[in-house]
Amino acid sequence: MQYFIQVVVDGVATGAIYGALALAIVLVNRATGLINFAQGAMAVMATFVAFALTRAGVPLIAAALAAFAFAFVLGALLERVVVRRFEGGDPDIAVVATIGLLVLLTGISAAFFGYEPHPFPSFFPLGTVNLFGVFLSFRSLGTIVILVVAMVALQVLFRSTKLGLAMRAVADNPRSSALSGLPVSRLLMIGWGLAAGLGALAGILVAPQLFISPGMLDFALVYALAAAILGGLDSPVGAVVAAAFIGVVENLAGAYIDVIGDDLKIAVPFAVMIVILIVRPQGLFGRKVVVRV
Amino acid sequence: MSLLELENVTASYGHAQALHGVSLSLPENGAIGILGANGAGKTTTLRAISGMLKTTGRILFEGKDIAGLGPDRVARLGIAHVPEGRGTLPQLSVRDNLLVGAYQRKDRKQIAADIDYCLDLFPNLRERIKSNAAALSGGEQQMLAVARAVMARPRVMLLDEASLGLAPSTARRVYEAVVRLRREAQLSMVVVEQNAVLAFSVVDHATVLETGKVALAGDKAELMGMDAVRRAYLGG
């Protein structure tokens, strides 16, 4: 039983990373109707900024803040310069464009830092804390706490601030929002910036475990997409819950089903996802699925 | 001086030109109608004013040429456009729709008072204040669209076929509220309608468009007296 709880908590922690990326994907999708396949590559690039800074002796917390700011600017800039041209057009073309960005950004990261993985410092000490006989790692608990705080902050932003209201309005109906004087273009840039910042957070939290490399978040991105679709692309809560679910299923399968093990466990969430989508094509929480990939 | 003046305005959708040199003038504290058959260019004229389309010619608001400004800039200058099809924010609550309308304002207290005023104007909305706009009936959505424009405290309201798709009694209630706004809120208006009776309940002067050009212009008595106008817009 104790082992089971440990596996579940570690699964939630992994899922929280997917959840942050999934939330970024949902944010972008709600604001611009696009699926950003470059979300992971943007996050990795920002994480590399933190990596370079820590290697230069900057404290991790400052490096992380700088990476967040870098991600925000990168996201806003990409929206303004590249993505803007594809919004409201043919979604298939937009998908190709974001995949192009994925390749380009991965290439840029590799050009600076190479493809081999580098160690990355962690916010959390090694080791475990004993909670009622269950040994939980500081890393898992810390990751969960930070991402929960980030999600609550986002919720407050969207529900209780004027900026959040404006972002929801633009996501809902940009033409009409403009007629009320909302600076639609700037709000879309902010939306992309926030999504990218969230991605950077995921990258920084997962890098100590995976080691940082240009392809570090490739798998995580696939899971995040799965979570976003499973949760319903228009539902932030759905995406997070689905991501936690995927993380837990992945970990449980790896821990308990011998034939599966570490190599095959990545396939289990997809098997589950396909079954769920056959039963509920709009996802667990969504109104309707608009993915055409 | 006119508050809003169009001089020889043209506008196109891609290569298809929809307005061929439209001129009209809205006096300070005035209300004018734009009448015309389906496809005459009424909606396009409002879109041209709001900067939603590429235009030529001059569009003067308070004496300044606003042609070429984007829709959000035009809105911030004090022109509130209630678009054809209502343009509410479907996934936002009625209250949030109203707050979006007040986006550029900073006077919190007065905003709260104005929300109350809007709910007084459209009592139906008071009961639905927490519902998503998508859940409202067509008439309620039209009321919300007008109220959202009022929340901006604009100088000019552009109203596009507020009666479209509504039961006659509902359309009348919407227009009664518009008449009240005209009286109480010092709002100048450009009212687009296919229904001339509803339009003339608010405006005293109207321009009739035909295929993107001004065909006629005159005040209520003149236009209502013309056989052609009666046949086209009054069903007899």
Ligand SMILES: Nc1ncnc2c1ncn2[C@@H]1O[C@H](COP(=O)(O)OP(=O)(O)O)[C@@H](O)[C@H]1O
């Ligand atoms: N979005 C659009 N794209 C292309 N053509 C349009 C569009 N909207 C209107 N038009 C054309 O512009 C002309 C004027 O239309 P519109 O201004 O909507 O007329 P009205 O509002 O008087 O019914 C029509 O010929 C119409 O077909």
Ligand SMILES: [Mg+2]
């Ligand atoms: Mg029209």
